[in-house]
Amino acid sequence: MSTPYAKLPAWADYGLIPLINLSVAFIVAGFVVMLVGENPFRAAVILVEGAFGKGTGIAFTLFYATTFIFTGLSVAVAAHCSLFNIGTEGQAYIGGLGIALVCLSFDSVLPWWAIFPMAIVAAAAFGALWGFIPAYLQAKRGSHIVITTIMFNFIAASVMVYLLVGPLKPAGSQAPQTRNFLAGAELPKLNWIIELFGAKIRSAPLNICFLLALVMAFLVWLLIWRTKLGYEMRTYGHSPKAARYAGISETRIILTAMMISGALAGMMALNPVMGDQHNVAIDFVSGAGYVGIAVALMGRLHPVGIVLAAILFGMLYQGGAELAFEMPAISRDMIVIIQGLVILFAGALEHMFRPYIQALFASFSPKSVGMQAVNGKGA
C-alpha cells in the first residue's frame, strides 16, 4: 500500500503547514498565559515588539539566530545522512576550547582579521574531532550515535569544567572562565547595518558571525544538493542498502558527515565567544545545541528553512526576555514553556494537521495534489 496522503503543492508544504503549526503553538501558549492571569494579546505584542520593535531588539534577535543557524545546520547535515547528532551541544562547547586556545595565544599580537580565520579553523577542527569519535564508534563498532553523542556532551562538559577551573583560569580569579580576550580577538559588530535603516542601537552583540552563518548556510545547501559527497550522504541517509549497492563506503560517509556536522557545531562558538563575551565561560553554549535540533526539524533540514526557523527562535529568546521583564507573572520558565510548545507543534507534531489540509486541497483543486499519481498509486 502506498501512502494514503497525496502530495501538496510546495508552497503549502513549506509555507502553509509550518505557519498553521506555529499559530496553533501560539494559541495554546496564549491559553497558558491566560492561566497565569495575564492578557495573552498584550503578551504577544510585548514578545514581538521586544524582538523586532527596536533596533536593539532586532540586533539581539539576529545574534541569537546566528547561534541557532550554526547548530541547526550541524544537526541537518548529520540528519541528511540519517545520523541523529544530539552531540551538537558538546561539539560547540569543545569548539569554544579551540577558539580559546587561538585567541589566548594571539590576541596580543595579531588583529581580529588575522585571528578570525585561525579561530574558525580551530573551532571547526575541535568540533569535528568531537564528532569524529562517536562517528568512528558508530561506523566501526556499531555503537549507536544517539547514545554516544549524548555521552560526549557530558564528557565535553566535564572536560571544560576541569579546564575552566584549572589550567585556563587566570591565577587568583574566582570565576570559572578564561581571562577576557584583548581587543585583537573581538569581532566587529554589525549594528551599523541595522542603523542604516534608521533604527537606534544602544549595545547589542550582533557581529560578523551572522554573515558567516549565512555563508555556511549557502555552503551547506551546495554540499547537500550539488556535490558528489552530498549525494552520497543523502543516498546513505535514505537507504544504507542502496548506498552499499552503489559502492558508497559506510565508514567513510558516516565519518565525513559527522565531522562536517561537528565542525558546524564548533563554529557556533565563534558567535558568543568572540562576538559577545570575549572569553570562554562555563556552560556558554547553554542549550543552543538542543535548540538546533528543533531548528533543523522545523526548517525541514533545508538551509533556507533553518535560517528562518533560527530567526524565529531568536525572536522567542529575545522577545521572551522582554516579556519576562515586562510581565512579572510570566517567569523565565514560562518562556521555556512557550518555546517547548513551538517545538512540540512545529517539530514533533509536524504532520498533525497535514491530512486535513490535504483533504481540503483535494476537494478544492484536485490538480494541485498531483493527479498524475493515479497510474502509479493505489494497489
Add this chain to the structure above:
Amino acid sequence: MAQAAIELIGINKSFGAVRANRDINLEVARGTIHGIVGENGAGKSTLMSILYGFYQADSGEIRVGGKPVSINSSNDAIALGIGMVHQHFMLVDNFTVLENVILGAENDALLKSSIAKARSELERLEREYGLEVDPDAIIEELPVGLQQRVEILKALYRGAEILILDEPTGVLTPAEADHLFRILKQLKEQGKTVVLITHKLREIMAITDTVSVMRQGTMVATRVTKETTVGELAELMVGRRVLLRVEKGQSEAGAIKLSVRNLTVKDSRGVTMVDDVSFDVRGGEIVGIAGVAGNGQSELLEAISGIRHAVSGEVMLEGKPVDLTGKADPGELRDRGLAHVPEDRHHVGLVLAFEENENSILGYHDDERYLKGPFLKVDVIMADARDKIEKYDIRPGNPRLKTANFSGGNQQKIVLAREMEQDPGVLIVGQPTRGVDVGAIEFIHKRLIAMRDQGKAVLVVSVELDEIRSLSDRILVMFAGRIVGERGPDATEGELGLLMAGVEHQEAAE
C-alpha cells in the same frame, strides 16, 4: 444463480486526489470462487481493504448476504463472517499454530479453555477441509505453504463464510499452489465463498468460477471463467493486446563472461544459503535461475555482485576474479562491466525519496561524465535522465519527479535504463518483473533479449516460472541453496516444478 454472498454497489474511494476505486459494482455468488485480476495499482487491494474494514468507502453500499452493512473495522468484517488471508502473513513467528489461531479470540485469562476449545475445533476443520497441520508446531519452523494454511485456519476458526485471499500463490511452489487450490475447491463444496485476488491469469483460469477485471480503479468487466480466455483477460487488464510470450531467435552463445565455481554463502546466522554452486554464463545467452523464493537466489546474486561475503568459491568476471570478501567495491565491478539490477528496487536499486534524475546515476555517480571536481554536473545529469526516459519510455517523463511517485513498472525501467545504458558485458537481474504490470513486462523482456542479441551475458533470477521459461536459453533450478538441475528452454512446467520443490533431492536422501 445462487444468492449473492457479497454485493458492492457504487463503491468510491479516493486518497487525496487519487481515485483508487471508482464506482465499483461487484456481486459474488455464494458458494463460488470469484477471481479479481488487474495490474498493480488497479485498485484490487483497496477494494478488498474496504470490504475487510481497513478503509471506509467514500460512497457506495456493501451488502453481505443481501443485507446492507457498514464495516468500520476488521472486527466488523469478522463478525459478518468475512475472513482475509493477507499476501504477507500476519502470524507471530515464535508462537505455535494453536496460539496463533486463538490470538485475538482468547476469552479466558489463563487460556486453558480457549486452547482446549481451539484444539477440538482445529481437528474438526482439518477433517472437513483437509487442512492438516500440527497444532503444536512453531510457525517459523513450518514451510510457507503450511503457514498459509494456518492463516486460512485462523479465518475459519473465527467463523468465516467468505474468504478473501490476496495474491496467495506468490510465495508457493507449484505443488503447494496446487494443494491450496484443492483446499479452496473443498471450501467451495462446503458452501464457503472465496474471493481470490491475483495477477496470475493461469490461476484464474484453473480455479475460479467467475472473474472480474479491474483497471485504473474501475471494474471493466466480469466474465464467467469458462467462457473467457487468458488473452481476453490480459487485454482487458491492460486495455490493449499484449504479447504473453516474447519472440526471440536462436541464441549464439560466445565466450564465457561470468564463471561461478563452488560458491558457498552463509547468512548472518551462519546458515548455508548458497551451497557449492557452479555455473557459467556465456556472452549472447540468457541463463535463468528458477526456484521458490528463499532458496538462496538472493544471496547468490549479492555474492556475485560483490555486496555479500562468500565463505568459499570463486567468481570470475571476464576472466578476472571478483573479490568475495564482502568488501569488494561495487563501483570497481561496474567499471569492469558488471551491471546489477537488484531484486529489491525499493531499498537497494533505487532511493525512492530521490528525484528520478538522481536515481539515474546511482552507482555511477563517480563517473567523471557527471562530475566537475567535487560538484555534480546537474545539467548533464538531467540531459542524461531525459535521454533514458525517452529510450525506455518511462512515464511520467519528468526527471524532477520523486521516484516513489512512479509505478512499479516505471521504477523498474529506471533501474534497467541506468544499468543497460552503461553497456555492460555482464548483466545480472533479480526478479526483472516483480510487481510490474503486464504491459511493462513485455517491454522489459524485449530489452533483456536485445541485450542478449548484442552478445552480452545475461543472468536472470526469477520466481516466476513463466518468465524464466520465456526468457532463458538455459534454465538452472535452485533448491535449498544448490543447483539441482539444468534444463533447456523447452522444459515443461511440471518438470521444473518438481525440481523446484526438491522432489528428486528428497527421494535421493530417503
